[in-house]
Amino acid sequence: MENARMKFYCDESRCIECDGCTIACAEAHELPVGIARRKVITIHEGIPGKEVSTSVACMHCTDAPCEQVCPVDCFYIREDGVVLHDKNKCIGCGYCLYACPFGAPQFPREGIFGSKGAMDKCTMCAGGPLTTNSHHEFELYGQNRIAEGKVPVCAAMCSTKALLVGDAESVSNVIRARVTARGGKGVNSSYGWDKAYKNQ
């Protein structure tokens, strides 16, 4: 049996930019203000037929570019596909930020010159390398909800259930059912062939 691979997916036909995911994440992990592990992005705001909102965080890539460029090898990928890193190894160089297609890595900005410090990013609520659910783990990485059998807080809080998380197959089953119900096309359907290639 293959291991489940955990994935995020944001159904942009349902995302309404309520920012519930952003706030839930910040509150749950008690992040410093200015660290946005998850953000909601709206493009073409106010343009009929074109406005789209979607929630973005670390996508926990299968072949994670951050891991490949890290000079101190602080990243590690769990068997379920969750991409994590060791803040005690991280030197705050920012290479991962340049490599990441989603702008996920965050750097603390305290101090007058905005010192970088260790990188922070979405852990899919799976904590870090320290003892699971220890105080120390919480301080550096936030809650470890996965270890407690809970859904990551952003998706749990999503008001319209646009943001899905789980093993890739379950997520795609949910999305497939929604896309089929919507007739498989139109402005608010997911990215399929017609959107990606304009029906060419």
Place this chain on the structure above:
Amino acid sequence: MTNSFGDIQNAKSIFIIGCNPAVNHPVGFGHILKAKERNNAKIIVIDPRFTKSAAKADYFAQIRPGTDIPFVYGMLHIIFKNGWEDKKYIEDRVYGMDEIRAEAAKWTPQVVADVTGVSAETLIEITTIYAKNSPGTLLWAMGLTQHTVGTGNTRIAPILQMALGYMGKAGGGTNILRGHDNVQGATDMGCLSDTLPGYYGLVEGSWKYYARMWGVEYDYIKSHFKDASWMGKPGFTLARWWAGVLAGKPGEDAIENAGTNLKALVVMGCGITSTSQNLKIQQGLDNLELLVIADPFVNEAAILTNRKDNLFILPSATQFESSGTVSATNRSAQWRYKVVEPLYESKADQDIMFELAKRLGFYEEYTRSMMMHLKSDGYLEMTPGKKTFQWPEDATIEISRTLRTIGMMGWTPERIKKHTDNWHMFDEITGAGKGEMKGEYYGLPWPCWSVKHGGTPNLYNVDVPISEGGMGFRNNFGLEKDGVSLLAGQGSAPVNSKVDGGYPEITKENIEKLIGRTLSASEKDLCGANWKTCTSGKLVDLALEAGLTPYGNAKARAVVWTFPDRIPLHREPLYSSRPDLVEKYPTYADKANHFRVTTKYASIQKEKDYTKEFPIIMTTGRLVTMMGAGLENRASKYICALTPEMFCDIHPDLASQHGIKNGQMMWVHSPAGTKIKVKAKYSHTVLPHMVFLPFHFGGYMQGVDMTGNFPAGTKPYASGECANTVVSYGYDIMTQIPASKAGLCRVEKA
């Protein structure tokens, strides 16, 4: 709300006018998105702005603020012209549709286009889609109500539903979205100045009923009034309490308040600094003799005022530190359990009120009924041995035995707790219970006629029996008008009804005839004069047994012969953006003694053409991150990181005309002479001749930072100008709600 959020999933078309549920009801909006997935429901949004709801719509019309009535008449014009109306429904269940038809005839698509700014093609397309995708549900909120014609707006919307036969159907109805947790409950409890709890009117009979149900003498209640005549007069409203303070000063409106001004104000959990005419609110606060504020966070009324004395801030508890029922927007109840005891020195609202009542000397009288119980004859007696009451359960019992007009008789604490504890046993869409909860709807949406009744999920639905939540329209306005019966037509009673047509509300007098049997003497003894005051419940029980709605089965009326507008009529806003239309669609004459305050209409509208100095349309609304005056939200650092400061949505074309860059500060000036300094935010959600302001900020007044008035450690993370400082004069003709949505302004670079 006639139906519920869940029921929206049954709709085939969803007509959203004057509300923005994607922002104001994000969780509820999920049901709308699901309707689109389940039913391919067509989403139609009518709004002056391209809102987040509009971004998810199939059809969108960008309407000029304040022209909802013409838009809907335009739809009715097309519906009647094509014969798309539900003729049988109108014949059997609606009074006065002919007058609507005559008015609609005037609103051709071309006339509507001129008045509303929406093209004839768009109007026709939207009307066709809405009429052809049955059933359609209609949603609104403050975008319809906050106008001088707000009452007309809230009448024309159900009239549209009535014309199409969409009222009283699963997937149909008018779903009016309540803006806050428990607003529905607050209204039901009579937090209004013109009703007693449960919408009992301010008449002697109602007062006497309440005296009986509170276990006090009528004369005792009367002794607290200047004289009995004041028991029948509406009080001031939230919108204009300050007029009661300022009356007598130059330029202020006259009041009729027994020869005295308002002297003291107690504010409990209300963001009074964000209603309208904020400068007047500040002056009102400054001129009181006493101001008491009770809130979990420091209410900005305390910050806005310049007063130095007789201002008291009481820390009240949050919802997590208290318990009791909370009513959802669909008239259903949940039990809210206390999570923690009130923190620090804060007290729950009821404890603050109990202490106040003790000091004022009527605590004993008005809490006594919580130590009483109903005898089988419907009269109260002291419960033997009961020395104290159990809060809040005894209050809930008092509510359920007293608020009969809206059918709260089934709302016992035990039942509501059981629903809340077993919420997973109910269907997401219909609210129907499963297993042990079978036969009941989640939260027992009122009317819940008795302790055995399961609640009414969709109002006015005659397709199901009363026992499963069926009902007709209420018989509330007499039996006939001008020779036409006001009772429903033959064959339009809820199924399994003893009477298959219209009938009046149930009284001791008519009950035998309606149920078709003679009552025994002992049964008769238990009957009160009518079902609303028959506290033994006998009349309601007899009605339910016969499948009859206790309040009768009548026609809905499209014509209200006691209102200034018999049918909804378009009237331009006081500060009209189309002065050329004012003569044809003038506002009302000035109204004396409107909730005790003389209220200006025509005298403002006729004064001048305001568009010369104030050419830009201004509207206000909510942000997804905040609600109300924003006191709680601005105490969250994470929310403030997302919306850190007050801003104005302005179209780049308009901004560039005034040399305002994105992110620069700008002034917004109102015709009332007030101004606010805010940050410009370029946005395409507004048209180039209008601006949008969110109303959640406070702490600044016309460029002056007042946040130094916050007690140490209580200042929110974000402060700013309040949009309502530049919202001008204007109040609804019936309810006095402020007209905040269709204003005018002038902008300049700061």
